[in-house]
Amino acid sequence: MRAQGTGTIRGRVVEAGSEVPLSPAQLTIPGTALGAVTDAGGHYVMVNVPAGPHTVRARMIGFAIAEQTVSVADGDTAHVDFALAFRPILLDEQIVTGTAGGATKRTLGNAITTINAADLREKVVNLNVAELLQAKAPGVTVLQSSGTPGAAGNIRVRGVNSLNAASLEPVIYVDGVRVNSSPGGTFRNNYQQPSQGMAVGGGQTASALDAINPDDIESVEVAKGPAAATLYGADAANGVIQIITKKGRAGDQKLQWDARVRLGQTAWGLDRRTSYTTCDAVRLADPATWPGCQGLAPGTMISATFLDDALRDGLLRNSSLSVRGGGRAYSFYAALDDDREEGVFTNSLDQRTGTRANFAFYPSDKVDFGVNLAYVRTKTAFPMTDNGPTVLDAAWDYEPGRAPQPGQPSSHPYGDPALFEQYDNRLEGDRVTLGTTLAYRPASWFRHRLTVGGDITAQQANRYVPPQGLFDPVSLGQMTQGAPRSDVYTLDYAGTIDHRLPFGRLPSTFSFGMQYTNKEYQNTIAQGTGFASTAVKNVASASTRSSWDEFAQVKSLGFFVQEQVAWRDRLYVTGAVREDNSSVFGSNINQLYYPKLSAAYVVSEERFLQRLTWLDNLKVRLAWGQAGNAPDPFAKDTTYQFVQTVDDVTGQVISALRLSTVGNPSLKPERGSEIEAGFDAALLGNRLGVELTYYDKTTKDALMRVPLIPSVVGGSGVTQLQNVGEINNKGIELSILGTPIRGRLVTWDARLGFSGNRNRLVHFGYSAPYISYGLTTQNQRTVAGYPLAGYWVHDPVPDGTGSYAAGPARFLGPSLPTREGSLSNSFTIVGKLQLYTLLDYKGG
Template sequence: MKNTLCKRYFTIKIDLKMKITALFLLLALFQLQASNTYSQKSNISMNMKEATIASVFDEIEKTTDFNILYKNSSLDVGKRISVNVDKVKINELMELILKETNVSFEIRRKLIVLLENGKKLNSGTSQASLNPSKIPEQAMTVTGTVTDQDNIPLGGVSVVIKGSSKGVSSSFDGQYEIEASEGDILVFSYIGFASSEVSLTQEKVINVTMKPSSMDLNEVVVTATGVRRKVEMGNSITNLNVADDVKQRPISNVSDLLQGQATGVQISSSGGATGMGSRIRVRGSNSASLSNEPVIYVDGILINNEANSISFETGGQSPSRLNDINPEDIESIEIIKGPSAATLYGSIAANGVIRITTKKGKQGEPRWSAFLESGLVENVTTYPKNYQALDAAGNPGFNFEAAEGTFVPSTVNSFQPLNDPRTSPFRTGQSYGGGLSVSGGSEVLTYFLSGNITDGEGVLPVNNIKRTNFRGNFGVKITDDLKVNLTTGYTNSNLELPLNDNFALALMSQGLNGTSTIDVNNGWGEFTPDELFTIDTRQRINRFTSGLELLWQPSEKLNFRASGGLDFTSRWDSQFFPTGEAPAFLNYDEGARFSNRFNDFVYTLDMVGTYKTDLWEGINSRTSLGAQYLQNLSQGTFTTGLQLVAGSNSIAGAAVTQSNEQTIESRTIGVFLEEQIGFNDKLFVTGAVRVDRGSSFGASFNSVVYPKISASWLISEEEFFNNSDKSLISSLRLRGAWGSSGVQPGTNDALRFFNPIAATLDGQSVTGVTIGSVGNSGLSPELSTEVEFGFDAKLLSDKIGFEMTYFNKRTEDALIFRQLPLSLGVGEGRFENLGSVKNSGIEIALNTRIIETDKFFFGIDFVGSFIDNELKELGQDIQPIIFGQQRHVEGYPLGGYWDETYTFSDANGDGFIGQDEVQVGETGYLGTPFATTDISFTPTLSFFENQFVLRGLLNYRGGQKLYNNTGAWRNGNSNNRELNDPDASLADQARAVASKFLGTNAGYIEYASFWRLREISLTYNAPSTFSSKLGFNRISLTLSGQNLGVWTDYSGLDPEISSEGQANFTTEEFLSQPPVRSWKARLNLSF
């Protein structure tokens, strides 16, 4: 917006001599009688509703050759007016605009000067006198390129003339072009980067390097009511701009993108098999019975995030539907952490919300990006050997027998077929990938198209994945007021899974239950890898996700958004045991086939309208009213064939067949209202409420209400803060919020229903029913209420960004299963709203730019979470819930480990522990399986003018324990070191005796704190001169590694794995395949 006298009067480029000549000509022209000839010939049409006078003037300057000079007038250019004219003269339009003001105007050729009423611009008025401070400069075209510190072009950077609304956006290759005048200040801003200002001289080429922002208060986030500035939010919301992470980090899936990047978010890998999912927790576990996984939205569409997405026995590991999403297509990820932030998401959001935004097209020429990558995965675990102690005569015996004097060890045999290269089934897996994308568009249509292929091998021959992803995102500007966005994504994958963990046919169990020499069955247990690898276990996915969004803004004050979408997943789980080849287990060697098919539909419909207005000077209001409809539908068929024809995998030829089907459906509808009041763009107070009704609620439970209130105060902008020295505290924001959201019961938890069955009566097949559930008509959602407060600060001239948040979350009406007497004949029991769970903690994020020059950069990002979990109530007359070594007990963390404690002593000093030297105590709490401390360091080092970028990710987790059931199980099989090796420590011998003879596994519940070097990457960014010679805008090469080291006192295979994969609470290492190490090389091209 040209609002000062120093703005341009001409649009041609002239040299210094021409400027001087033009100045004298102007002075002469202003001595003449004002001429209205031009204005009399110009016809203007305009239709603007509730627009500021400044924006009306801006529109006149854009659509005509007139410049309007009003800086020295008293006109209130912020006043809103409506203008609707058709083909009128400029003087008629100006009279209409200024009709109710005390300001008049005069037109001098293409210059409109505003004057106080009663004053005139006389013939002696010189050009300089129009603005005594400065003679207006001629306009010039400023061009340049905007890049980040790695010399990567940044598209979509806002370039605005300070003090005006005139601006442009950089194109896909970072280039921009803007008309400006000498003395103007250009402001460059982009999400995730610190704003940059450049004062214009006579230089017409301005290249700008954007620096990462430690905390950008003007950063925007996507909320349930639309796009909002982060400074307005009273909640802690993490916004991850991950578009470049896939180019510079060893990223295979969405879980990798999240690992170590956000406070309060813990990603637990389930094992080392390719294609497996991870367990995600956001601010702890809220429910003892329902899922604790966050919900996922992609481009505003709720998607299927089913954990444990497998329908038959694989031992514990399972894929996750979250990892169907292609990381290459993701622009940003927002993590809405707690109920106070997720109120407007209603009865599905108490565990947190993860909003994924995919890449969109930007106006400009087509921008192409391509990548090629290749990688290796390798097993780095040394598995514990199988032991057997022998006396001098070759008779076997054990350490506890030596303690009793009945055995004298002479030799100890040990062997492990998983380690020995002669027998080990492990391979070095290879992975390949490639992709191509293009984006661009016009003012009317923008597009982003991409395609990717992934082909990856695991370290076992029966572990492979092939995945293809396509995406097409389109934006259409129908009118200035109406826009439509269409997003579509398609995934096809074929995953071959190994059998692992707690399964008799798992490779790990056969190796860890093997013999102490290679002479017997090559060291394996009952079955060899050749037999196990005949089992074919696969999952095939065809997934289509599409959303349509309509944005209508009839005025500057009012806007509407309506969106709808579908996430459809077709899943086929297949497992085949070939006749005569498969292991002789449960008669599977006679041939067996399991074929289960699922069609999952997730429908989303959102509508919201927002009205913004100024209440008084400096006080504005934002009111949003909306509604949401969600529907989940899952249809499954289960087919089993036993005793197959040799050489066939068809169920049609099976001697025994079984079939079943299921349909699960739930619906939720909610309405919400939100009101935000802003005070001088410093203090923002927000109140909201959402009301939900769901099909899974009890019949007599009507609806649930979720309230919220929050405040955000940019206190550093207040006068009393006396923050004149911005170099110490650049900005300081205080924030706080209170609110609630929920998790609804399972689809059938509230229903009374019957299960149809086929039975045999008097030798004949008959049909009948059994009671499936007695139901609970009063069942309601679990209600989580949270209070949080914290602050965000920029320190030392933005070199340090510091965020800190305290939260306290209480879940009431938690669903607990109450067992009913079997004599009632109504099934085992029902769910009731009985429990209460508390989570509290502190989150800290620190972003630093320690050294920053044109040629060198070093900074460290730190995120830390410290969380305490406690089950406050189970409900009256409810006994502790026991599952394996874990329990839900009031006053302790959910899923805590419990067992009898023990003590020991080597009374006679012979170096062996016997049964009588171990004493068992009372059952007690031993620890939590979830880390109470989770911190990550991400150092970044760039040098040689950002041509080389070195980055790492170091993670520490502490305060947790892990049940080493692998050790306990091997102890039961008597082939472990503790029972056989005389050199085993006394503590190890004692835990083995306690487990084998005294019934307590407390010794195998170990501290599992660890440090893990999760990632290291080195990126080379080729100079632009070199890239351009090859026809590219950018070339970069990244070498990276993942899982490069772990430091821990845990004695098992790995302190992070769990045999139950994504299970809600069950956490143990039980014959689990540990994480593997991966290496990757990636070539990125932009053109």
């Protein structure tokens, strides 16, 4: 008997309308291990295809799946070309965030926003993850704390949900592995000297997210609230962001290389103030204070521009190299990158050098195995530019010819530009993120997925304040050194069983699984104060020395079950519950349960709507769910602080312990409960896509610092965290995607986003008129019935004596935007030139 012959399938994949080549599109023959991946020109070749008829399937993110049937002759080559149609709303898109084991978008009753990072990379340069998220997902607010390179931004999803929980930001996962995403590591860049127990404060700090190279990201999925994030348990009330990095694709293909070099420059954009001094007789007679006037004639005017000695043109350099490839049983992606961004100040720098390697193996049609490994070295340096004496203060107060004033008191900046350059607040570190995922399908109806990984960071932090200026007591000079280390370990298992219900024979999917995370932070700090000159910086040479340790560890374990029932492949009802426990919770808390219920209905597939030719897809959705927000690791423990006091017997100043907070062993996570409703629609031949969502989210058991009776606890100002408050956020999110023009000469894609949020403190849960915040003025307050940390003012009113007094406090506005809008446009000209614009609006 003659063996069956083989042939080749060859072709090209382009975008329908514009005919722009698509890469990397994946070609497969369903039911076999045969496959191929397109190159940069959209071409593919599939070899050793058995002779006979076959169905070839082409797919790519953001485009409709297409299939063609072809007959392959022995020793011959068959040609199959595809023109994939762009879809603004893709119901068959695979989602992995907030689902038990991956699901198509059509089955989800909650909103999940997907950002195509790989596509954005071709249009605009994003230096960090915060820039990638900026104005890309309605309901996600990114507020940059500073324009200084490396400064951490704040990410909020659907408003502020807490006052005192451990985190206000969403949980971040990279390829299924939880990573450290909190700001920190550096000593905050403000007037306060670092001290024991000072975990927060004003000023710039670095972000752990900046260690992730945006060029390595394929897509980002955002689950915006408890209705979508229930399966993540007691940390997910603020939302979940899943970063999916680039990977190779199985199939016949060529190696694809990508090399890029980007150069830029940042310059000071405002006028520079020139200062003047008249060398009169008084100044000439005081050479110690005014050395710059000596030898000049009386009445001579001297001038100087302080900023000329403090500023520079900052350079931006970004270079990257990546390769992607694979075969029928494996695939890989590897990359190197080096980024350096200099600020306009000489001691301002953000630098990242890293590498990533993602490997996947497909030994059989039942087993997939993937390994993701990333290493990065970062260096960030901050100038003294906020919450303290700044360069702008100095430029305004600068007096040419005057000697620097040593030991200047509070609120007076340096008098010498050179001292600003000597200020050194930097963070250097190494970070390794490793994850492995095993998928096993013993039967067509039974699937397993196991992810194990870790995110390990070791850093060195230094904050040097030179003598002869700044705030007391560090006017004598101070060096603070730390060695922060943050480790996060993840174990995640999910199993899925497809079956039919005994009643009605409805198809159903039952899922179950568990998640274990172990987060650990530790730091050892040494501090020296008092240096004879700027030539000495080591702690051992300081006149006063101190040291302390910091440590926190949180272990959490959760289990979940989920059932999804389908009716006619258009109506999907999903119910789930997660059980959680954590080392943070008090000893009286054994189990915490977070339920979820959702429904999705693809109503456009009903016959009564199919006559509407302008309606391509319409899915309505409704979801309700709960998730938690845990307190700080030691919130259940009673804490003390060291204070200085005078010994009654000796009269000497001594250190003593003072009660700070009273622990609460019954403390539990805040519980976020959310209901959301909306629809996804594709219109006008898939030229227009609309996503609309309304949500109403309430945080119950909100953590409040309740003042305790002084006579009971033996002192004033002592508080205890209690689950007594309530906070509410409600709003809408709208996303409109359109393609007004799609042709060979010009393609115009547009995206309009809008979101509105109403944030309110429902009640404190204890007797309190308000909580005030502020450094020099208490101009922010949290008041029942108003937004958290809103801005309040006192208008001046006549006091009857011809003068003015402060009137009653008046609400001025919220601290976060209540309205946000964005409009992006992408123009592709003859398939080779791209123009991209983005308008971002925040207000309210």
